[in-house]
Amino acid sequence: MTTGENHIGNQRSSKGNKTYTTHNPKLNIENEQFFTEATSEEINQAVDLASEAFKTFSKKSGQEKATFLRAIADEILAMGDELIAIYQSETGLPEGRAKGERGRTIGQLTSFAAMLEEGSWLDATIDTADLDRAPIPKQDIRKMMVPLGPVVVFGASNFPFAYSTAGGDTASALAAGCPVICKSHPMHAGTSEMVSEAIIRAAQKTNMPNGVFSNLNSSGIEVGIELVTHPGVKAVGFTGSIKGGRALYDIAAQREEPIPVFAEMGSVNPVVLLPNAAEYRGEALAKTYAGSITLGTGQFCTKPGLILGIKSESLTQFIDSLSSEIVKVEPSCMLHPHIIGNYEKNKQIALEQDGLTVHADYQNEVAANHARQAIVTVEGETFLNNTTLHQEVFGPFSMVVVCNDATELENVINHLEGQLTGTILGENEELQNYTTVVDALQNRVGRIIFNGVPTGVEVCPAMLHGGPYPSSTDSRFTAVGIHAVNRWVRPFSYQSWPNELLPNELKDENPLGITRFVNGQNSKDKI
């Protein structure tokens, strides 16, 4: 059940007079619930509560925070089909996807809980004293990670569960010990409200301070800007467009006290199809890629939007196969009329560029908000000379760049902007002929894949979801996997601090039994 109100800590609040509704793209109707946009007063209340909550929440033990995260997972599951139904009504996504994404979200929450219970994420580092050292005695110094302070999380349009209210940004920030203020995504305000209710219930049941979580409704950009400029906010997580992410980054950088913004933004996810792979496996790869390009109606940040190959008969056949396979896929519903509107507009802009050939463009009648997939091709030189072709078209669209040779292919890669992923499709034995191509691709991406598809971002410690700008605002961090917590913490050193007053992680006795880096060696021992 939703009320359309904001969550300011444990209280519901709706002081504003600006309201909006969400849209059911499958039925192509507005949903009934009106949501009340947060006012400046409510924004300030949420940040003030978060700052106050930080004083106690930042001191909660790993075990206490783990219990909180597991309780959130339980409360989300306890909402059962009602939550799945509202998710579907606000996204048009099928039930299987809704449940799968919920499972992923639960998995993320429990993986951060497990990380907290295990303890080594804190990078506890101890250098013991040597007071007899000449000429200057060596003091005892101990370091561990501490949370930054209140974090603002912007919900993503395309993952209402996994990258929004209780998604990876929120889970990692709470794991770090940072209170979270979620700026709810307007396209799924009801889903966000219900998930917020789950988080608040979990916070109350596990004795977390009031203000550890708030959820603010917002249909425009004002609430987000007020949050990012608020002096009480210490970091920002965002998943969305380059324009949106860069705007937040700029605002944060211009503050009197600049704060980090981790924005995971656009990517065309280049795929390099090497000649032997095109020759030996072109048809199978075409089928696989028709599926990857249209997965979730092409609304994944890792959708392969750019395929680079070298002119050959096999490449031509691959393009034909890909084109014929992709039009076999049943068109599906995009998330919102605005999103399909942008898709049609951006696809059209691409199609109108000189030198582009359309190989597939689904032409049959489709239901409202359903996207027509398309495959286009372009010569390497044309691509190099027109940066409009380098931009992401969010939706089931991909472009094959036909290069004259490996040199041109490498040149194309070197002229791409930073990307989340890059993929090499090749036979093992031909890889050695393309080492500079592989090197060039590595230099532009955060994750490189061999003979696979970039869609499907496994949640595991070795995952890097991020990459050089503009795929993210800071390539030094990941948005997926337990290391996502590193965005919200800073190292802190205690010098000559009394053992009994040190946090448990750094005490001589090592009461938590965690792995620590002691005098240059990993150790679980007591000091």
Place this chain on the structure above:
Amino acid sequence: MTTGENHIGNQRSSKGNKTYTTHNPKLNIENEQFFTEATSEEINQAVDLASEAFKTFSKKSGQEKATFLRAIADEILAMGDELIAIYQSETGLPEGRAKGERGRTIGQLTSFAAMLEEGSWLDATIDTADLDRAPIPKQDIRKMMVPLGPVVVFGASNFPFAYSTAGGDTASALAAGCPVICKSHPMHAGTSEMVSEAIIRAAQKTNMPNGVFSNLNSSGIEVGIELVTHPGVKAVGFTGSIKGGRALYDIAAQREEPIPVFAEMGSVNPVVLLPNAAEYRGEALAKTYAGSITLGTGQFCTKPGLILGIKSESLTQFIDSLSSEIVKVEPSCMLHPHIIGNYEKNKQIALEQDGLTVHADYQNEVAANHARQAIVTVEGETFLNNTTLHQEVFGPFSMVVVCNDATELENVINHLEGQLTGTILGENEELQNYTTVVDALQNRVGRIIFNGVPTGVEVCPAMLHGGPYPSSTDSRFTAVGIHAVNRWVRPFSYQSWPNELLPNELKDENPLGITRFVNGQNSKDKI
């Protein structure tokens, strides 16, 4: 021997027509060597060479880079007394300090070499495949740190060896696999040139690519701005003033591709003197602090510039002792006429503020460029209402804030900007009465010290040298200790990558024998 030229990779170059000299503050004369400022052409050459060098340098093994760093240390030592003499002629610092700082610099280089040889800094993380997993097979994913690209290092005025040409920023960037372009500090251009020569010799002897290191002369801000705006530059290290660091941060944030700037800037390093410590140990602490405030003529970024106490007879006695001790210290030479000029100006601005009482102000005749130390006091409320008093006075100056009670003291801490360090001087048993004071201080600093002095930044893994803004531009990183390398690297994931093509760090066989995080457990085993 110096020539006044720039090092553009392995070549010397002096195409410009703008020259400048350095100053001997002790003799109060200009040194003879003219240095030629780098031109735009030379800046572009250095960055292009660095970008080219990155292709091979980024692939050097840890062992190769360690050999390079150790060779730099050897070449610096081989320069012997000539290097010490030029250092002294450009800083006015005594021989003992010059040699001590050289030792620290050598220690930094070798500690990064040891880190490279040990290998666990790369955070090698492996999640092996489970292709039978339902519904989606789990792919093999492996992650490790890779270098960002060419790094620009700005030499610091106050540490010509340890935080300049071959200092912590350069050593950590080279360890990461990033070529370095040093913007030489104009006050010690000769020292920088000689150290650059040592680096270049080491690079040549150990087969590092041309362009792995360049050194550019610059007397103004133009060279630095051109470097930070150059698209080939991927990160920046800076140690200096808040004004300078913030300007570079702003320029970098406004680039089309923003890049990280790690600037270690100003700090007043608050010290809290608790009542029992003042009562039992006030006189001893006064002696210790007179030494810490005047160490290196107060030109350390961790100089204690602010002492906070609670009004009492003991505090008055501490202030009297500190004042009488500090004027016993023989005045010493500051680094440059500009620096002592700023010291005298900023001290005067402080002294002219309403409500300030001067307790010590050295009045005897001093030699040219020698600084007169001073101790002033102010009431808590006056301090709170005048943010001019919160600013760093770089030099042998410190301010004691006399608070009415613990609440006011905590309030003062909460109104301070971010700091590198905070210190608590107290008896163990009284700490429990001041937990909120300690918490407040922790929240404002990067390192907290118990019953010690903030000066003396130990080079060890547990050290955090950095802190909340404006003590640094990003509290999530340190400028000292092996973890300083984290500023210049990004995590990178390989998915389903052929074992034989993986870097050694991630190969099944673990040929380097490093500790890796494999399927959620630390392990040195083969896969």
